[in-house]
Amino acid sequence: MFHHDSRDWWRHAAIYQVYPRSFADANGDGTGDLAGIRAKLGYLHDLGINAIWFSPWYPSPMADAGYDVADYRDIDPSFGTLAEAETLIEQAHAHGIRIIVDIVPNHCSDAHAWFQQALAEGPGSPARDLFWFREGRGEHGELPPNDWQSVFEGPAWTRVADGQWYLHLFAAEQPDLNWDNPLVRAEFADILRFWFDRGVDGIRIDSAAMCVKDPALADFDRTSPPDPHPFVDRDEIHDIYRSWRAVADSYEVPRALIGEVWLGDTERFARYLRPDEMHAAFNFDFLGAPWDAKAMRACVDATLASHAPVGAPSTWVLCNHDVTRTVTRYGRAETGFDHALRQVRHQVPTDAALGLRRARAAALLTLALPGSVYVYQGEELGLTEVEDLPGTVRQDPIFHRSGGNDPGRDGCRVPLPWSADGTSLGFSPDGAQPAWLPQPRHWAGSTVADQQADPDSMLRLYQAALALRGAEAGLGDGPMTWLDTEDQVLAFTRPGGLTCVVNFGDRPVDLPWHTDLLLSSAPLPDGQLPTDTAAWLRTTP
Structure with missing residues (x-):
């Protein structure tokens, strides 16, 4: 299969x-x-x-x-x-x-059955302990329980009709679950x-x-x-x-x-x-x-x-x-x-x-x-x-x-x-x-x-790269070895003799020694690797 x-x-x-x-x-x-x-x-x-x-x-x-x-x-x-x-x-x-x-x-979601149950059963109920419901601060509980902010901007607390607040580190429609429960x-x-x-x-x-x-x-x-x-x-x-x-x-x-x-x-x-x-x-x-x-x-x-x-x-x-x-x-x-x-x-x-x-x-x-x-x-x-x-x-x-x-x-x-x-x-x-x-x-x-x-x-x-990756025993998990290169060039070898070389620089560079060109991300004029281009090479003894 x-x-x-x-x-x-x-x-x-x-x-x-x-x-x-x-x-x-x-x-x-x-x-x-x-x-x-x-x-x-x-x-x-x-x-x-x-x-x-x-x-x-x-x-x-x-x-x-x-x-x-x-x-x-x-x-x-x-x-x-x-x-x-x-x-x-x-x-x-x-x-x-x-x-x-x-x-x-x-x-x-605030539409989840647990949260709807927590709203219905009110403060002190077991359903509220599945979330982070707390009393507010201020004279009438009108302020959030703390100063935590949502990842999505704004306070991480929303108040419900009975006066308690619940924690949501994301949107108000995403109440945080209480993993202590x-x-x-x-x-x-x-x-x-x-x-x-x-x-x-x-x-x-x-x-x-x-x-x-x-x-x-x-x-x-x-x-x-x-x-x-x-x-x-x-x-x-x-x-x-x-x-x-x-x-x-x-x-x-x-x-x-x-x-x-x-x-x-x-x-x-x-x-x-x-x-x-x-x-x-x-x-x-x-x-x-x-x-x-x-x-x-x-x-x-x-x-x-x-x-x-x-x-x-x-x-x-x-x-x-x-x-x-x-x-x-x-x-x-x-x-x-x-x-x-x-x-x-x-x-x-x-x-x-x-x-x-x-x-x-x-x-x-x-x-x-x-x-x-x-x-x-x-x-x-x-x-x-x-x-x-x-x-x-x-x-x-x-x-x-x-x-x-x-x-x-x-x-x-x-x-x-x-x-x-x-x-x-x-x-x-x-x-x-x-x-x-x-x-x-x-x-x-x-x-x-x-x-x-x-x-x-x-x-x-x-498609070509994924096909090669699937066929090459040395790709995927395993070791890699960096090769010495110019400043804005990366090159490394993988088991099985495959070399990947990438030119990040602003001028073409010579390719490392190889026996076969397997794939390149752009044409290689005069056998050189142009700027912003990568190539997969085979090096066989």
Whole structure:
């Protein structure tokens, strides 16, 4: 059934992130769905990926794109049914593709049955202890219980009709769960089993470092937070993931745990990857690194060094559903990414041709590094960030909670262009409703159909690179060795004699000695590697 029937597939897999609302719409309502995804499984198989990670597909009011989960054991009706999800899992497995689903443990939706029960039963009830309900400060409790701020801007507290306040580190529609309550822990262990029993091969854990809070709920200075932090990376959190690992390991073929862990301290980060906790965690340092040889090498070295003591594989990703698309970012003067600077850099001039050239080179760099790699839908098409969406169509709570000052993340979530035929560039069938976010006109030249027909397209480059990566025994997890190069050039070898070389500089450079050219992100005039270009070389004795 699988190309690699290995128990540690997550160490070397190429994993494709599907954002269900924006992948493919089969029923014509303008929103992507499971039937649309099932119809494209052949495309994903031909692309050469080993697994799909689905952003949340659960019933949700969509206050935060499905990360406000109303029911963790069902499928949102806009996407389909639970039976369809089970069929999708089976059909993906038949294509040799494993399935990863998103689990959101820090918070649920305010429409979740638990939260509705907590509102109905009132202060002091057991249901309120599933969340962080507190009395307010001030003479009449009119002030929030503390000064904590939401990740999405504004206070992290909302008052309910009976006068109490509840904590939400994200949107007000996303009440934080109280992980000190054993019922919360038991509930999520059962949710894991629910999906694992349906054939899901792994889970991605959203905001994994934020579940445990300081029970004192003390005020703190955000510019100089205390250690330990009141709600990020507290030591007690590791008990949760050790218990989840026991669930994952209880299956005949162990399931994988993959964490979304944003931490600056690499030693603290590595603790989540100890042998009895998560199998892997996203590498956000690499995602945010600028297009610069020294910065990239420093990031790779730091990543490998932090993972080595715990024996965990590295992960590499250029973009996801929260981040400015790679082509747009790499076409700017400031090529790194930082959530705090999204507002400043929004609609800063970008050279799309330069960004595409660099994104092509970055694809070969990323796919050659040791460990697993993630590809966000549309990156294989070289899509740009859609920055001119009108405020009337934007749905990200970051945009609305910041009063429009922060553009939010809708620009990387615009539905994919499949062909010139059909509504919304083939995202929907003919005569369908318009896509839930409008696509830019220039995407008409970047459709899947057009790129399949163009041997020099970004899609064909990804297909070729992923095919080589799958065929090369030395790619994926394993060692790498840097080669001595000029300042703005990176080159390294992998087992089996493959060398990856990337020119970040402003002039062509000579290639290292090699016997075969396997793949390059751009033509190599006179046998030299041009600026912003990568190549895979074979070196055989």
